[in-house]
Amino acid sequence: MKAYLITIGDEILIGQTVNTNVSFIGEKLTEIDVQVIKSTVIADDHNIIIDEFKEAFSKADVIIVTGGLGPTHDDVTKKCISEFFNSELVMNESILSDVKELFIKRGREITKINEEQALIPKIAKAIRNPNGTAPGIYIEKEGKVFVAMPGVPFEMHYMLEENVIPALSELNSVKVETSKTLNLLTTGIPESFLYQRLGDIDELLNGSRLAFLPNQFGVKMRITSKGKTEEEASNKLLEIEQKIRSLVGRYVYGKNNDSLEEVIAKLLVDRGLKLSVAESCTGGLISNRLTNIPGSSAFFERGLITYSNGAKVEHLNVSEDAIAEFGAVSLQVAQQMAEGIRAVSGTDLGLAVTGIMGPGGGSADKPIGLVYIGVCDNSVVTAKEFKFGDNRLLNKDRTSQAALEMLRRFLLGIPND
Amino acid sequence: MKAYLITIGDEILIGQTVNTNVSFIGEKLTEIDVQVIKSTVIADDHNIIIDEFKEAFSKADVIIVTGGLGPTHDDVTKKCISEFFNSELVMNESILSDVKELFIKRGREITKINEEQALIPKIAKAIRNPNGTAPGIYIEKEGKVFVAMPGVPFEMHYMLEENVIPALSELNSVKVETSKTLNLLTTGIPESFLYQRLGDIDELLNGSRLAFLPNQFGVKMRITSKGKTEEEASNKLLEIEQKIRSLVGRYVYGKNNDSLEEVIAKLLVDRGLKLSVAESCTGGLISNRLTNIPGSSAFFERGLITYSNGAKVEHLNVSEDAIAEFGAVSLQVAQQMAEGIRAVSGTDLGLAVTGIMGPGGGSADKPIGLVYIGVCDNSVVTAKEFKFGDNRLLNKDRTSQAALEMLRRFLLGIPND
Numbered sequence: 056m057k058a059y060l061i062t063i064g065d066e067i068l069i070g071q072t073v074n075t076n077v078s079f080i081g082e083k084l085t086e087i088d089v090q091v092i093k094s095t096v097i098a099d100d101h102n103i104i105i106d107e108f109k110e111a112f113s114k115a116d117v118i119i120v121t122g123g124l125g126p127t128h129d130d131v132t133k134k135c136i137s138e139f140f141n142s143e144l145v146m147n148e149s150i151l152s153d154v155k156e157l158f159i160k161r162g163r164e165i166t167k168i169n170e171e172q173a174l175i176p177k178i179a180k181a182i183r184n185p186n187g188t189a190p191g192i193y194i195e196k197e198g199k200v201f202v203a204m205p206g207v208p209f210e211m212h213y214m215l216e217e218n219v220i221p222a223l224s225e226l227n228s229v230k231v232e233t234s235k236t237l238n239l240l241t242t243g244i245p246e247s248f249l250y251q252r253l254g255d256i257d258e259l260l261n262g263s264r265l266a267f268l269p270n271q272f273g274v275k276m277r278i279t280s281k282g283k284t285e286e287e288a289s290n291k292l293l294e295i296e297q298k299i300r301s302l303v304g305r306y307v308y309g310k311n312n313d314s315l316e317e318v319i320a321k322l323l324v325d326r327g328l329k330l331s332v333a334e335s336c337t338g339g340l341i342s343n344r345l346t347n348i349p350g351s352s353a354f355f356e357r358g359l360i361t362y363s364n365g366a367k368v369e370h371l372n373v374s375e376d377a378i379a380e381f382g383a384v385s386l387q388v389a390q391q392m393a394e395g396i397r398a399v400s401g402t403d404l405g406l407a408v409t410g411i412m413g414p415g416g417g418s419a420d421k422p423i424g425l426v427y428i429g430v431c432d433n434s435v436v437t438a439k440e441f442k443f444g445d446n447r448l449l450n451k452d453r454t455s456q457a458a459l460e461m462l463r464r465f466l467l468g469i470p471n472d
Numbered sequence: 473m474k475a476y477l478i479t480i481g482d483e484i485l486i487g488q489t490v491n492t493n494v495s496f497i498g499e500k501l502t503e504i505d506v507q508v509i510k511s512t513v514i515a516d517d518h519n520i521i522i523d524e525f526k527e528a529f530s531k532a533d534v535i536i537v538t539g540g541l542g543p544t545h546d547d548v549t550k551k552c553i554s555e556f557f558n559s560e561l562v563m564n565e566s567i568l569s570d571v572k573e574l575f576i577k578r579g580r581e582i583t584k585i586n587e588e589q590a591l592i593p594k595i596a597k598a599i600r601n602p603n604g605t606a607p608g609i610y611i612e613k614e615g616k617v618f619v620a621m622p623g624v625p626f627e628m629h630y631m632l633e634e635n636v637i638p639a640l641s642e643l644n645s646v647k648v649e650t651s652k653t654l655n656l657l658t659t660g661i662p663e664s665f666l667y668q669r670l671g672d673i674d675e676l677l678n679g680s681r682l683a684f685l686p687n688q689f690g691v692k693m694r695i696t697s698k699g700k701t702e703e704e705a706s707n708k709l710l711e712i713e714q715k716i717r718s719l720v721g722r723y724v725y726g727k728n729n730d731s732l733e734e735v736i737a738k739l740l741v742d743r744g745l746k747l748s749v750a751e752s753c754t755g756g757l758i759s760n761r762l763t764n765i766p767g768s769s770a771f772f773e774r775g776l777i778t779y780s781n782g783a784k785v786e787h788l789n790v791s792e793d794a795i796a797e798f799g800a801v802s803l804q805v806a807q808q809m810a811e812g813i814r815a816v817s818g819t820d821l822g823l824a825v826t827g828i829m830g831p832g833g834g835s836a837d838k839p840i841g842l843v844y845i846g847v848c849d850n851s852v853v854t855a856k857e858f859k860f861g862d863n864r865l866l867n868k869d870r871t872s873q874a875a876l877e878m879l880r881r882f883l884l885g886i887p888n889d
Contacts, residue, residue: 065683065694066683066692066694067494067495067498067506067511068498068509068510068511069498069499069502069503069508069653070494070495070497070498070499070500070502070508071495071499071655071685071692071694072495072685072687073490073491073495074490074491074494075490077484077487077491077513078484078488078489078491079487080487081486081487081488081490082487083486083487085486085487091485091486092485092515092850093485093512093514094484094485094512094513095509095510095511095512096510096512097510098509099683108486125591125663125684125686126663126664127663127664127673127683127684128669128673128682128874129681129682129684163662165667166664166668168667169664186861188664207686207687209688209863209866229646238488245580246542246543246544247544247583247585247586247605248580250543250544250583251583254788256544256545264546265546266482266483266516267542267544267546268483268488268489269542269624270625271622271626275483275488275489277483277518291860332777334756336485337763338759338762338763338764338768338775339751339756339757339758339759339760339775340756340760340761340763341756342755342756342777342870343754343755343756343757343760345755346754346757346777346779346868347563347862347864347865347868348599349754349756349830349831350832351779351830352779352780355755356779356780357777357778357779357780357783357787358755358777358779358785359754359774359775359776359778359787360756360759360763360770360774360777361774362763362772362774362775363769363773363774365507366774366817367775370776370787376839393642400783402888407521413766414766415766415767432735437538444603444626446626447764448627448764449545451760452764457853
């Protein structure tokens, strides 16, 4: 089955909103072997919407539309669907009672515009939306599936996972060939170096596909293999994975949707270790990433964002002499911060960063992008210098990634480069 | 001028990468009155790419392509451009010397695949890329402009802003009608309530347009007005802005691309105030947002992520009795945390949050989503209860936004609801 995704909304075209919905949908469809062939963004305009529905129907078996189903005047999608399928809008009583219940729960009065959200085209099945007032619309016609959902991400996610994916999965169960994908996640090595270390790429892949996807956190290698059965495709993937790991394994911190913080969390929880973090230049980003993991209190004890020199001395017992002699951004202070946070919190491990993120604060001696990261346990402390770029937010991302990677290598005994 | 954006990359279609590039491009084009009429994502496939180039040329004056210009085998965009324009690839010596210089600066050996990145179609001007090795491609033909840039966001951003936007801006300088857009950013009130408080929307708008864009941080109201001159459009916008502010002004924290943390930063810096933050459930997110602002050390003194009860007692002098009697997630502890962080850091203001983000940790008494936020200065301490949802990451976002909004209202003397 081939899918065509349509996002409706001027706010996406003019760049006011980042379209995270299509990546969520793309990922879920790929998991059930529905191939996304195209994704488009169009304006909230009646004629444009109708034309795009026609185009999508001519190209794909599954059409998934998001956006334009809200309660206000600028939401026109539902009217277009009703017209396109020549099917009048009728009140759906079960959706209406969902909407009423939601308002009771929130202790608010229901209004007419909210009640009207329970109108859906007669030809459609309604998709319930427990997180909001706009239901989704599901239509099967001429062997094709048409789905429309609201554009608010957390509303759409639930509806897609609970209703749309199971329905499509059932329809798509007869397959001739299956394809499987594996992502290997690396950090600390540029794309072109990774590419070269892999040697003869055609020999390595032997008909499978490999894409390199770089960003500030590292390079993702996406491998896709096909086979007559799932097992055949999986075996091809496994063989390539093993070859790649033998060549560049030290840079591979995870697979697929792993995040580096999840990998760290698992390592710490498995070993029963607790971590504390002292951040200067990253301002809480490292702790924020670690506490995004459910159950993080099992391994994350505390984080101190010692932005000022005073806070470094008071909370972490960094010596004033070291700050005076080497500067707050130095290998020595990074080491002392790591040892200090571990001592004050009584954890097994301490992780610390200090650096200059820009745009201000740089000097000839200590340019913007200079970062020191320290990590320690009860017997060893190690610290390392990094040189990143000029952009503050990218530097925060890169520093947080490098710090978590240093910790990963520390825990696994992999030497730093 | 009308623009058509094409993103090339399987990784976007299968949902492995969120397409932030098109929102960046859309925003910059909108600023210079180039209207984005459509944005599409297609696979790294020769025939599909060529077909999409044809479609874009038939619909728009400006075609902007991102992706598929990297050094590895899966990057096919350049070959397609060369074929589409029937223009052979030639070595661009100035780009080649840029690439060589970049490698010298990074202390790495240049390779043949990196050198080949300096090949560009004869018909094109090269766009320099100081942040990477793939140059951009700029072609003017038959009154239309075709641009291709690498998909790595920070590389593309620079090339777009420094080269493409100035060039298009010059070409687009003759206009008949101009349109201007204003975004009013609100938080703490649902979309449908905002809509109702605005009363008769057609009377309010008088021909201008208004869109409501909700997410977990709040609702953005985007107003678009047209006029024969910039001044006429601006005056219409201003009039609507004033009416909206008179109706729902207390919920409006900023305009356009303001972030709530920027608004806070400005308030603090203007008044010469310093802030410290104590976070439990948000795990560093509030401090991270505040330190995303350049020069944040002027107003942000420190942040303590007192995840454990021990850390709350040790660092913030929260009383053990209060934790035992009311629980770590309580109004009393939020107040004590705010007072404690202010006292320990000697800042003018203290901000503190404690709550249950899920998926674990909830109870009948204290369900997931329950949050208490405290804020204080040297004379007043205030705290408030919030009830959010079930999703950990959304709850972190909402809590951080509610905390910053409470601080904003505290600073401006706006009462909480």
